[in-house]
Amino acid sequence: MAVYTHLGAEDLAQLVAQYDVGELVSFKGIAEGVSNSNWLVETTQGRFVLTMYERRIETADLPFFLGLLDHLSAAGCPVPRTIHDRAGDAWRMVGDKAVALIEFLPGLSPSHPSAAQAHAVGSALARMHGAAGDFPTQRENRLAPPDALAILQDCGEAALAAIDPQLPAILDTGAEIVAAWPNDLPQSVIHSDLFPDNVLMLGDRVTGMIDFYFACNGAMAYDLAVTHAAWCFDETGRNCDRNLGHALVEGYESVRPLEDRERAALPLLAEGACLRFIASRAQDWLETPADALVRRKDPMEFMRRLEFYRANGQGAFA
């Protein structure tokens, strides 16, 4: 939640002049994005988000991320278009950093989603999976269960125990998840990080799915399981709202019915989703000083979700 790079008005006006979007009227650094800087940019022709890629995301991945936005948007998905510059390029360099100008979409991210909102998000996710099926560029999931387990093993048992005495159990549980992981489920491009923060809504309508920077090729049912883990619990992970979960899956299936083997795999896929967030949160926790301004996210919030999925199996989705 920060703007890492200073961009002056004159710099930005010059940059915007490289696009056919009218003249710069206003811009504000916005407190979004963890690994990039974002500005809300207004021109005489419209509003846009300018993203500067500060780290983590390598320029090599931009054809995938930005091309995907265009592909999904052209297919009618509520996804912001990439604005191409006068030379047709989807991104430009400002100094040594890549920047992209992206369509601004209205909408609000629900903090306390309703079942109707979860239903709409399920439908939007299924439509996205359908539309992404013929996207030609590939990107592998770098946070699949074996990757997540490796991150946790690198953290080490002692460091994990220092975060929470219950946390090291994830090493054994993670190995079980990896061993049982299905690799033959129907694939598409998946968002893989569709938290409420990454969805814009007006009432019960999805007006935007954003922040595709973890998108990759993967099992569609896994993406649904990620979304279930992200939407259907209170923040602590202690309480699952089964009505919300039911509405989410129902919304998904109203567009794309799950195959039996996908439905059977959902609890395990949800465990894998939790493993991924436990790993990234544990890593961030250990890399972030306790007194940093950034709030560290507690990996235990996903340990509790994982326990819920293990304890309830298919019942978690009933």
Next chain:
Amino acid sequence: MAVYTHLGAEDLAQLVAQYDVGELVSFKGIAEGVSNSNWLVETTQGRFVLTMYERRIETADLPFFLGLLDHLSAAGCPVPRTIHDRAGDAWRMVGDKAVALIEFLPGLSPSHPSAAQAHAVGSALARMHGAAGDFPTQRENRLAPPDALAILQDCGEAALAAIDPQLPAILDTGAEIVAAWPNDLPQSVIHSDLFPDNVLMLGDRVTGMIDFYFACNGAMAYDLAVTHAAWCFDETGRNCDRNLGHALVEGYESVRPLEDRERAALPLLAEGACLRFIASRAQDWLETPADALVRRKDPMEFMRRLEFYRANGQGAFA
């Protein structure tokens, strides 16, 4: 540059419903403001900035700050209006914090102002001084030279020397400024912090003067001197752009000619302006850990300006 408080979409929608501004469509935390949180809020009827007062500014001062915006805006100054809620109040409480909804103004803050822009800012400042003359509420300047000197004395010579070996000289210089300070110059409400960051422009036109949270009663010529120190130097304070300074004063005088005693006092007033920024920067420097994410502003940038004004006297404005 941060958003200190989390406000969810539902909280904000509820808050916005207390105003006659239509329905909430979008909001983004913006990276502006040091002692408050700000959101750019869009409704079906327009755009607004929601400010949450986090610290420093006491609720007791809000009638002054928010009333001043309304007073100046009604007089045709490019200043954002305060939006009053359905009960007519200029601010509301959210938990234990005051919030105000303020008109959004377009425009860009110049990083490298031109002489034409400095001229326009001078004129806008003079018009503001004229319009504020009959504003009935009072607020004293809490960073007048005696206050600034007291802050520096509280820092202590050793701590100042640790920032820069040249800095402790400000204690003697500051005492001289306090002793010579004129208290009988023509008064109005002054902005007293009109850095380029606090001005919005489209081309050479001032579309907004913002961030009045240091506004107070004071000498109008002092405000012009603050603006000179804020606009007419490079960031280091080593180089004064006299063309810019000349345009600024000329713009001011095109609306409100200075009295002879004001013009005579300008160099001393500018020294007092520097003293004020040296004091607040030294204090912030000593209170901010060296490894904090917030960039500390170097008080020496204003020591150099102060030296320029002392060395050049009236020549600084010629």
